[in-house]
Amino acid sequence: MAAVTARQGWARVGGLVWNARGAALLLIGLLIYGRLADPFGLFIVASALVLSLLALSVDLQWGYAGILNLGPAAYLGLGAYTYAITQRKITAGSPTYLAFALAILFGIVLAVIVAFPAFKARTLPVYYALITLAVALILQRWTAVSYDLTGGSNGLVGIPLPDFSLPGLDLKMTTAEQFFPLASGVVVAAYLACLWLTRSRFGRLLAAIRDDEEKVATLGYDVATTKLIVAAIAGALGALAGALYAPLAGTAHPSLFGIAFSVQTYVWVAVGGQGTLIGPILAAIALKLLENRLRGVSADGYLMLLAAVFMLVVIFLPKGIAGLFDAQAVRDRFRRSRGGPIALAPVLERPLDEPHG
Amino acid sequence: MADPGVVLRTAGLSRHFGGVRAVDSVDLEVRAGHIHCIIGPNGAGKSTLFNVISGMIPATAGRVVFQEETITGKSPQAISRLGLVRSFQTPRVFAAMTVLDHVLLASRERPENGARRREALARVGLLERGDMLAGDLAHGEKKRLELAMALAMRPRLILLDEPTAGMNAHESEAIAGIVREAASTATVVVIEHDIDFVRGIADWVTVLHKGMVLREGTIAEIEQDQEVRRVYLGDIG
Amino acid sequence: MGHLAMMFAAVNTGLLLKQLFNATSAVSLLALVAIGLFIIFGMMKVINMAHGELFMLGAYTMWWLLARGINFWLNLLAAALVVGLFGVIVERLIVQRLYVRGDLSTLLATFGLSILLQRGVAIAFGDRPQFVTSPFTGGPTLLGNTYPTYQIIATVLAFAVIAAVVVLFLKTDFGLRARATIVNPAMAAALAVNTVRMNALSFALGSALAGFAGALAAPLVSVVPAMGLDWVIRAFLVVIVAGAGSIWAAAGGAAIVGGWEAGFTAIYDATYAQITVLAIVWALVLLRPRGLFSGTGRRWRR
Ligand SMILES: Nc1ncnc2c1ncn2[C@@H]1O[C@H](COP(=O)(O)OP(=O)(O)OP(=O)(O)O)[C@@H](O)[C@H]1O
Ligand SMILES: [Mg+2]
Numbered sequence: 001m002a003a004v005t006a007r008q009g010w011a012r013v014g015g016l017v018w019n020a021r022g023a024a025l026l027l028i029g030l031l032i033y034g035r036l037a038d039p040f041g042l043f044i045v046a047s048a049l050v051l052s053l054l055a056l057s058v059d060l061q062w063g064y065a066g067i068l069n070l071g072p073a074a075y076l077g078l079g080a081y082t083y084a085i086t087q088r089k090i091t092a093g094s095p096t097y098l099a100f101a102l103a104i105l106f107g108i109v110l111a112v113i114v115a116f117p118a119f120k121a122r123t124l125p126v127y128y129a130l131i132t133l134a135v136a137l138i139l140q141r142w143t144a145v146s147y148d149l150t151g152g153s154n155g156l157v158g159i160p161l162p163d164f165s166l167p168g169l170d171l172k173m174t175t176a177e178q179f180f181p182l183a184s185g186v187v188v189a190a191y192l193a194c195l196w197l198t199r200s201r202f203g204r205l206l207a208a209i210r211d212d213e214e215k216v217a218t219l220g221y222d223v224a225t226t227k228l229i230v231a232a233i234a235g236a237l238g239a240l241a242g243a244l245y246a247p248l249a250g251t252a253h254p255s256l257f258g259i260a261f262s263v264q265t266y267v268w269v270a271v272g273g274q275g276t277l278i279g280p281i282l283a284a285i286a287l288k289l290l291e292n293r294l295r296g297v298s299a300d301g302y303l304m305l306l307a308a309v310f311m312l313v314v315i316f317l318p319k320g321i322a323g324l325f326d327a328q329a330v331r332d333r334f335r336r337s338r339g340g341p342i343a344l345a346p347v348l349e350r351p352l353d354e355p356h357g
Numbered sequence: 358m359a360d361p362g363v364v365l366r367t368a369g370l371s372r373h374f375g376g377v378r379a380v381d382s383v384d385l386e387v388r389a390g391h392i393h394c395i396i397g398p399n400g401a402g403k404s405t406l407f408n409v410i411s412g413m414i415p416a417t418a419g420r421v422v423f424q425e426e427t428i429t430g431k432s433p434q435a436i437s438r439l440g441l442v443r444s445f446q447t448p449r450v451f452a453a454m455t456v457l458d459h460v461l462l463a464s465r466e467r468p469e470n471g472a473r474r475r476e477a478l479a480r481v482g483l484l485e486r487g488d489m490l491a492g493d494l495a496h497g498e499k500k501r502l503e504l505a506m507a508l509a510m511r512p513r514l515i516l517l518d519e520p521t522a523g524m525n526a527h528e529s530e531a532i533a534g535i536v537r538e539a540a541s542t543a544t545v546v547v548i549e550h551d552i553d554f555v556r557g558i559a560d561w562v563t564v565l566h567k568g569m570v571l572r573e574g575t576i577a578e579i580e581q582d583q584e585v586r587r588v589y590l591g592d593i594g
Numbered sequence: 595m596g597h598l599a600m601m602f603a604a605v606n607t608g609l610l611l612k613q614l615f616n617a618t619s620a621v622s623l624l625a626l627v628a629i630g631l632f633i634i635f636g637m638m639k640v641i642n643m644a645h646g647e648l649f650m651l652g653a654y655t656m657w658w659l660l661a662r663g664i665n666f667w668l669n670l671l672a673a674a675l676v677v678g679l680f681g682v683i684v685e686r687l688i689v690q691r692l693y694v695r696g697d698l699s700t701l702l703a704t705f706g707l708s709i710l711l712q713r714g715v716a717i718a719f720g721d722r723p724q725f726v727t728s729p730f731t732g733g734p735t736l737l738g739n740t741y742p743t744y745q746i747i748a749t750v751l752a753f754a755v756i757a758a759v760v761v762l763f764l765k766t767d768f769g770l771r772a773r774a775t776i777v778n779p780a781m782a783a784a785l786a787v788n789t790v791r792m793n794a795l796s797f798a799l800g801s802a803l804a805g806f807a808g809a810l811a812a813p814l815v816s817v818v819p820a821m822g823l824d825w826v827i828r829a830f831l832v833v834i835v836a837g838a839g840s841i842w843a844a845a846g847g848a849a850i851v852g853g854w855e856a857g858f859t860a861i862y863d864a865t866y867a868q869i870t871v872l873a874i875v876w877a878l879v880l881l882r883p884r885g886l887f888s889g890t891g892r893r894w895r896r
Contacts, residue, residue, distance in 0.1 A: 068698055070643075070705060117876055121883035123834060126641045129701060130830045134872055137823065141865045201467075204458055208451045215449040218411060219463050219506065220437035259823070263709050266702070300721075304713040311706035314699055315691060 022278070023188050023195075030184040034177070042180050046248055048288035049183040051076075053241035054261070055268045055280035056194055057234035063275030064198055065230040066210035067118075068129040071136030072265050075235055077257035078110060079103040079242020081143065084156045084252040096162040100243050107239025108232045110135075115231035119224040133262075140257035155253030159246050179248055186244065187281065190237060194277050197233070206230065260303055267306045270313040364389045364514055364544045365410070365441075370419035371568075372402075372409050379405040381568035382419065387514070392536060393546045394555045394576075397565035398588060403548045404446055406565070407516050411443045412436045424513065440513035444506075446522065446548075448499035452492030456483055459491060459502055464509035477509035481535055497524050501532070508539060515539060517547045521554055533557050552580075564588070608737030617856035619745050622752035623811050625848035627825050628832040629759055630803030632844040635833060636776040637796040640689055643704040645829060646822025647711040648801050652677050652808025653817045654715060657724045666729045670809050677805020678798045685797040693793075708822065716819040728813035748810050755806065759799075760841055772796060776838075828852065831875050837885015846887050851875070 030049070034042060054072050061067045086099040114135055118128035143150040150156065161173035162182070173179060197203060205226060208216050213223045246252045255261075268287060272279030294302060365387040372380040379402045387393045395403050408414045410421050412433040420429040428436050450459060460474035478484045481501040486494065491502060500520060507515050520536065521529040529551060536558055539545055549555050555562065555576060562579045564571040566588050572579055579585055631645050655673040660666060688707065692699040728744035735741070763769035774782040775792055782789070815821065828851055836847025851871055858867035878886065 062698070066698070068701060113876075117879040117883070121880050123879045123883040124838065124885075126635075126701070126830060127834050127879060129641070129643075130827060130834065131872070131875070134827045134831070134868075137827065138865070138868050138872060142869065145863075145865055201461075204454070204462060207454060208462055211451040211453070212449050214413065214433070215445070215451075216462075217433040218413070218437050218443055220434050220442075220465075220510065222434050259709065263706075266705075270702075298717070300713045300716045304710055304717065307706045307709035307713065311688070311703050311710065314703045314706065315688065318695075318699065 020192060023192050026191075026278075026281075027184055027188045030188075031181060034180040034184065039177065042177060043248070044288055044292050045285060046176075046180050046183045047245065048285045049187045049281075050241055050244040050248055051261075051265070051288075052187055052268070052281040052284035053190055053237050053244070054265045055272070055284050056190055056277065057237035057241070058265050058269045059274055059277055059280050060194060060198075060230055060237070061234050062269060063277075064203065064206045064210065065227055067227055067230070068132075069231070069234065070129045070133040071257075071262055072132075072234075072238055073257050073259070073261035074132065074136035074139055075107050075110070075238025076242040076245060076261055077136070077139055077143065077252075077254070078106055079239035079244075080246035080252040080256050081150060081156070081242075082106050082239065083243040083246045084159045085149065087160055087247075088156065088158075094163070095165050096247075097164070100162075100240070103239045103243035104236045107235040107237075107242075109235075110239075111231045111235025112228060115228055119227040119231075122224070136257050136259070136262060140254045143257065144254040150252075150254075153254060155251050157251045159250050159252060161247045173247075176248070183244060183248070186240070190240075191277060191281060198277065202226075260299075263303065263306055263310065267310045267313075270310055273319050275319075362388050364424060365546070366422045367406075367410065368420050368422070370406070370409060370421060371417045372405050372414065373417045378402075378568045380409060380416075383565070383568070383570055385563060385570070387544060387546055388561065389544055390540065391544055391560040392540050392558045393544070394559040394562045395546065395548045395565055396550070396552070396555060396562060396579075397571070401565040402568040403565055404518055405568075407443055407518055407548065411441065411516060437510070440511075441516070442507045442510050442512040442514075443516035444500075444503040444518055444520065446518040448496070448503045450491035450494070450499050450502055452490065454491055455488055456491055456494070456502055457487040460505055460509045463506040464511075473511070474509050477505045480508055480538065481505040482531065497528050500524070501535075504532075504535060504539075512543050514544045514546070517545065519548050519550065521549065521551055526553075529554050530557075556580075608739050611737060612739040612741070613857060613860045615741060615745075616860060617853045619749040619814070620856040621849050621852035622749045622756070623807055623814075624825075624828055624832065624852035625756055625845045626752050626807040626810075627804055628829040628844045628848050629756060629841055630800040630807070631826075631829045632800075632833055632838065632841065633759075633772070633796050633803075634800035636838045637772060638689075638693070638793050640693065640797075641701040641704070642689075642797075642800075643701060643826060644684065644708040644711060644822075645800070645804055646824070646826030647708045648677050648681060648804035648822070649808035649811075649825045650715065650817075650819065650822035651680065651711065652805030652810075653726070653812040653815075653821065654719065654724070654808075655805065656809035656812040657726050657817055660726060670806060673809030674802040674806035677808070678802030680805075681801025682794060682798045684801070685794055689797065690790075690793070708826070712819045712822060719819070721819060723816040723818050726812035726817055744813055748814065752807070752810060755803070756845065759803070763841055768795065828855070828871075831871065833885075835875055835878050835885065836887050837882075840887070843885060843887035847885075850886075 030045075033045065037045070054076055057075065058069065058072050061069050082103040083096070083099045086102055087096060091098050114131055115128060117123060118131065144153040146152065161176070161179060163173065164171035173182075198206065205216070205221060209221075209223055209226060217223050242256065245256070264287075268283040269280045271287065272281070272283030274280075291302060294305075297305070363386050365385070367383055367385040370380060370383045370385070371378065381402070383402075383406060385406075395406070397403055405414070409416045410428075412428065412431050412435070416429055420427055422428070423436070423439060423441050426439070428439065428441070454462075456478070457474065460477050464473040464477065466473050475484065478487060481504050483498060483501055483505055486498065491499065494502060500522070504517070504520060507517070517536070521532050524532065533554055536545055536547060540558075547555075547558070559576045561573070562576050563573050564579060564582075564585050571588060572582050572585050574582075627645070627649055630648075631642065634640055634642050634645070652673040655676050656666075656669045659669045659672055664672075684704075684707065688703050689700055692703055728742070730743040730747070733741045733743035733746065763772060771782065771792060775789065782792075832844060832847035832851050834847075835850055836843035854874060855867045855871050858870055
């Protein structure tokens with residue numbers, strides 16, 4: 001019987017390797033694209049990649065832990081302003097490591113503060129969704145009026161590209177094209193990290209919590225802390241997205257906290273398929289390129305379109321467009337509708353499964 | 358002061374829902390190593406009693422002492438970590454997780470060394486089902502999976518809420534064997550309606566009625582009791 | 595010197611009174627919105643993120659009809675009716691479909707709906723504020739401050755409607771069933787309460803209250819497409835702070851959230867007022883996770 005576990009273990013490793021290979025393919029594809037594309041196309045895809053980190057943060061929460069953060073843009077803005085302010089006012093001209101570190105730290109701190117009462121005090125489940133939405137809104141307003149620190153409603157401009165120089169090693173970015181490989185690398189690394197996390201025992205615990213958290217508690221697990229950890233990881237990812245977005249765009253603006261970014265993120269996750277990790281990233285790239293095609297449409301029109309698509313996906317395709325191609329998901333839909341990794345994880349983990357017995 | 362043979366004790370334990378006194382001042386003593394059965398008509402408050410003991414709903418009054426430690430007000434996970442685990446009347450399994458993963462979750466073992474979870478699965482006869490999704494199991498198998506999860510946690514005290522509900526006589530017999538075996542390493546409290554099953558396993562029986570303890574004793578004493586008969590017949594008639 | 599101090603005291607009392615009045619007025623409107631939300635949330639456990647947009651639609655209904663020369667007071671009723679009807683449609687098309695899934699779908703779908711409505715109105719009428727003139731100008735003056743007649747009437751009207759809803763809940767058959775459903779849905783179903791009909795009714799009522807509140811508030815606030823967001827957040831904060839136990843709780847929560855925000859805005863600044871409200875809610879949730887007014891056994895006392 002020991003063979004069963006060993007083979008199971010190998011199946012899991014196999015799944016991860018396959019996905020690592022998929023990730024490598026994605027990375028190579030991106031890098032080739034980076035060589036071929038025009039600067040504007042590069043900018044579009046780079047911003048899609050950076051913002052897909054935010055989508056990963058939403059997917060971890062919604063798709064895996066079943067918690068809804070309706071203001072993911074709060075972390076985008078927080079990361080962007082942290083980077084911008086640190087670079088402009090504290091470490092101007094020196095390497096950007098501190099800016100990234102601070103952004104991630106603040107992301108985690110904000111996430112834990114916001115989420116603490118939601119999960120530790122076991123209040124109404126709507127609290128987390130609502131307080132995250134409110135925090136994003138308030139941060140947007142606050143940055144718009146705090147001229148001294150944030151430049152107010154004009155935002156901050158002229159934010160320098162990152163500089164990863166070490167003593168004796170010049171790694172200062174000077175052109176926007178150099179940013180593209182960085183964005184690709186970070187996203188692929190983040191994707192692999194999330195993949196590893198969700199395939200680990202922790203991921204299994206999340207799937208169980210999403211299904212029946214009361215039962216999980218009777219198994220002796222601390223559900224609240226688990227969710228808090230997910231929120232903190234998501235906060236770090238979101239703030240990292242912001243810290244990369246500010247130098248890419250060259251500006252930090254209160255609208256980074258805005259609902260448009262949050263809704264866009266949710267659309268990517270919903271369309272790409274919650275609980276799939278790769279789906280939201282691909283959806284981010286595809287929809288960002290599409291958005292670029294729809295230049296003629298007004299910003300309001302585009303947002304309205306996103307909202308409509310989002311509603312339709314939530315109502316009719318709980319597993320996203322990707323779910324259409326997933327046989328298990330389709331079978332599940334006929335049986336009992338439940339989204340995400342609960343149904344998906346076992347499928348992904350069992351490509352090499354041995355027959356019963 | 359406290360009797361060392363008593364693993365679980367409740368004192369004046371009550372739980373009211375509005376005007377409904379689901380559990381009403383219950384004093385219970387469960388002795389170490391016993392299989393202690395709790396019987397009573399529908400709505401007697403048996404499941405509510407388990408819910409309060411396991412920390413899933415707060416008590417209105419009274420307290421619960423487990424191994425000399427007062428656990429009233431503790432969280433379900435804290436109580437579970439002390440070694441008091443439970444199963445549910447309607448099985449609660451994670452539909453899209455494999456059977457093996459369930460016991461893995463319960464046993465907290467690393468995936469590589471699966472001794473504990475295989476043992477637990479073997480004890481309930483689900484070893485061949487290891488790779489099936491729990492959602493695809495038959496009802497009786499789900500109940501056995503819940504039992505396996507409880508066993509995999511190596512508990513000191515197991516609360517089983519109607520482990521044979523919806524099973525045929527043959528399956529019930531198998532469950533009785535499992536419960537008896539579990540009692541060799543832990544104390545077991547079982548809620549049951551099936552009196553044949555209770556007769557086969559019980560060291561001690563408590564009859565609950567309208568949230569209160571009506572009678573306590575050996576199964577022979579309980580079966581002789583006029584009051585108990587009246588309650589059950591009244592319930593049926 | 596003594597003369598000056600007396601004048602100072604008089605000015606302060608006047609200002610205080612005026613601010614108290616403003617706060618009361620804000621609380622009355624918030625309570626109206628929150629009670630609508632509470633009915634939907636309490637009865638169906640449905641989290642309607644588009645509730646703020648129902649409020650917004652009420653305000654726009656008022657503005658649109660008023661611009662076509664229709665009587666202000668009629669418009670109040672029309673807004674309640676139109677938005678209530680809209681609520682029924684939303685319930686039929688979206689909520690009912692997702693209700694059975696019992697997960698986060700309703701929250702997400704209504705979140706999408708809120709953006710859809712907000713941007714739809716922005717496309718139709720633009721993002722600039724629309725002005726709704728109140729049927730009264732001026733008002734009585736007290737201790738040097740003017741109290742606009744319309745604001746007084748709107749406040750009284752809001753409280754009157756709240757009272758009517760309370761009576762509806764305490765004295766009618768609908769109310770009895772609704773209370774049963776809120777306290778114990780399973781029990782209510784067992785008592786043969788027609789839950790499908792109850793859900794539709796409560797959604798309609800909750801929506802109508804939001805629409806009415808929006809129309810009533812229209813002359814007092816700036817009518818813009820995004821106005822609903824603030825209100826839905828406030829209203830949910832009320833429910834979170836107070837607990838989803840009773841209508842009284844919703845009113846009490848509105849007094850805390852709305853009162854604090856109005857007061858702090860008056861003495862300092864609106865943005866910081868909202869920040870402090872969030873901080874207070876954060877702390878209260880830690881202290882009383884189930885809400886301030888949800889002490890066991892004190893729910894739904896007649
Ligand atoms: N969450 C609840 N809210 C309100 N009433 C409840 C709740 N849970 C249980 N009750 C009531 O408490 C009483 C006892 O219920 P309980 O489920 O404990 O009975 P039981 O003895 O387990 O019955 P059965 O044999 O049918 O499982 C019943 O009247 C039930 O309606
Ligand atoms: Mg029971």
